[in-house]
Amino acid sequence: MSQAREVMNEGTKVLIQGGRVIDPAQGLDRVCDVLLAGGRVEAVGEGLGDELIRRGAAGADPGVEVIDARGLWVVPGLIDAHVHLRTPGETHKETLATGTAAAAAGGFTSVVCMPNTRPPLDDPIRVEWLRMKAEREALVRVYPAAAATEGLAGERLAPYGALRAAGAVAVTDDGRPIARAGVMRRVLEYAAAHGLPVLVHAEEPELSAGGAMHEGPVAAAAGMPGIPDTAESVMVARDVLLAERAGAHLHILHVSAENTVSLIRWAKARGVRVTAEVTPHHLLLCDEDVAAAGFDPNWKMNPPLRSAADREALLEAVADGTIDFIATDHAPHHAEDKDLPFPEASFGIVGLETAVALLLDAFVPGIISPSRLVELLSLRPARVFGLPGGTLRPGAPGDVTLIDPHQEWVIDPADFRSLGRNTPFAGRRVRGRVVRTLVGGRTVFQLAGAEVSHR
Ligand SMILES: [Zn+2]
Structure with missing residues (x-):
C-alpha cells in the first residue's frame, strides 16, 4: 500500500x-x-x-x-506470516500482483514474504526494491523477511542491520535448513543484537535426504522414501537451546511433528523466547490421506503431512497456545514442477485462498472458537512480529x-x-x-x- x-x-x-x-x-x-x-x-x-x-x-x-x-x-484484517511470492525471479509461479490478489481473496490484508527467491533477498537493495515494487503493485501490505545467510547457503551471515533498515521484519533461510550449528549460533546472536526474529525451517538434511513423504508405515507400504519426524525435531531441540543461550527470538516455521510440539512446550516453560506456527494442511491432513489420494503430487510438501497422532498433537498445541498462530506457507508452483511422479515433484502447495474456509469448516466452533480463530490468523502474528494491525481498536x-x-x-x-x-x-x-x-x-x-x- x-x-x-x-x-x-x-x-x-x-x-x-x-x-x-x-x-x-x-x-x-x-x-x-x-x-x-x-x-x-x-x-x-x-x-x-x-x-x-x-x-x-x-x-x-x-x-x-x-x-x-x-x-x-x-474481523481485523488477517495476517499470513508465511507466504512465497516468488518475486524476484520466478514470476511464472507467482507475481506480486497475483500473490497479493490471492491474499486479498483469502481475507489476508498483510503477508510476510519469504526470501528464497532468485536471487534471494539477502541484500538490502533487493529488500528495498521489493518493498518499493510492493507499494506500486501489491493489493495488500507486504513485509519481507530477509535471508539469514548469503545466498541462503548456510555459511556467511547476511548484513542484518542494513536489511532491517531496508524493511526486513525477520531473517530466515526458509526452504533450507541452516545445517551447521556454529553458523546457527551466530545467526541467533547477530539477529538478537539487531532485534530481528529468526524463522527456522527445521530440517536435519542428513535425516531428510532423498525423502518424499512422512517416514512411517504408509510410506513403507508404498515404497516411498521417507522423511522422519526427527528430521524436524532434532533441529528444533538444537535451536531452542541455542536461542536460549543467545537470548534470541526463535520462530519455528510450519511445525509438523508431535516431538516438535513437546520441545516447544518445554522451551516455553523454561522462558525461551520461542514462537511457532502451523499450516492449515498439517492440521487437516495426514500421511494416510496422501495414500488415499493415490500419491497425487499436490499432496507433497515439506515438512510432509505426518501421522494421525502428529496431527492430533498439533491441534492440541493450537488449543493450548503452544503454537502461536496459523500461517499458510503458500507455495505456488508451475504445473511442470508438479506434473511428475510423486518422488520427483516439487514440494509445496498454495494456501492463501483456502485457509479461512478450511479452518472454519473443520474446526469452528467445535475445536476453535471464532475469537480464537481471529487470534490465530490476525492478532497473534501481528504481536509476534510487531506488525501493524491485528485489532480494530480506534487508531489501528x-x-x-x-x-x-x-x-x-x-x-x-x-x-x-x-x-x-x-x-x-x-x-x-x-x-x-x-x-x-x-x-x-x-x-x-x-x-x-x-x-x-x-x-
Ligand atoms: Zn519451510
Whole structure:
C-alpha cells in the first residue's frame, strides 16, 4: 500500500454496519458497527450510522460508503506470516500482483514474504526494491523477511542491520535448513543484537535426504522414501537451546511433528523466547490421506503431512497456545514442477485462498472458537512480529475482513487469483467464505455476486 493511496483515503469514510464484530484484542464479540476514516479505524460501537446521519443533518453523508454486514463476521484484517511470492525471479509461479490478489481473496490484508527467491533477498537493495515494487503493485501490505545467510547457503551471515533498515521484519533461510550449528549460533546472536526474529525451517538434511513423504508405515507400504519426524525435531531441540543461550527470538516455521510440539512446550516453560506456527494442511491432513489420494503430487510438501497422532498433537498445541498462530506457507508452483511422479515433484502447495474456509469448516466452533480463530490468523502474528494491525481498536489500520460463516462452496483451483493451482483441496466442499477485504479503508477484494445470508 503506497502512501499516495492512503492519502487518497483521507476524508473518505466507510461504515461497516450490523456485523458480528470479533476483535479478541478488545475482548469484543458482538453485533455492532465499525467506522473507518482516513484509512484507519475511527470507532467501533452501536448506532454509528445514526450518529453520522445526525452529524450530516440532512441525511447520510454522501462521502460515506456504507457496507451492510448483517450476517457476516467483521474481523481485523488477517495476517499470513508465511507466504512465497516468488518475486524476484520466478514470476511464472507467482507475481506480486497475483500473490497479493490471492491474499486479498483469502481475507489476508498483510503477508510476510519469504526470501528464497532468485536471487534471494539477502541484500538490502533487493529488500528495498521489493518493498518499493510492493507499494506500486501489491493489493495488500507486504513485509519481507530477509535471508539469514548469503545466498541462503548456510555459511556467511547476511548484513542484518542494513536489511532491517531496508524493511526486513525477520531473517530466515526458509526452504533450507541452516545445517551447521556454529553458523546457527551466530545467526541467533547477530539477529538478537539487531532485534530481528529468526524463522527456522527445521530440517536435519542428513535425516531428510532423498525423502518424499512422512517416514512411517504408509510410506513403507508404498515404497516411498521417507522423511522422519526427527528430521524436524532434532533441529528444533538444537535451536531452542541455542536461542536460549543467545537470548534470541526463535520462530519455528510450519511445525509438523508431535516431538516438535513437546520441545516447544518445554522451551516455553523454561522462558525461551520461542514462537511457532502451523499450516492449515498439517492440521487437516495426514500421511494416510496422501495414500488415499493415490500419491497425487499436490499432496507433497515439506515438512510432509505426518501421522494421525502428529496431527492430533498439533491441534492440541493450537488449543493450548503452544503454537502461536496459523500461517499458510503458500507455495505456488508451475504445473511442470508438479506434473511428475510423486518422488520427483516439487514440494509445496498454495494456501492463501483456502485457509479461512478450511479452518472454519473443520474446526469452528467445535475445536476453535471464532475469537480464537481471529487470534490465530490476525492478532497473534501481528504481536509476534510487531506488525501493524491485528485489532480494530480506534487508531489501528483500517484493515478489515468480512466473512460469511455459513456460505457453502466448492474449492476450484481454476478460480484462484494465484498463478499456483497446486492444492490437495480441489473439489472439497467447505462452509465459510471471505466476502470482502479492506486494506487501509479501501476494498481490495469483493466476492462477485455475493449473496449474503441474513441470519
Ligand atoms: Zn519451510
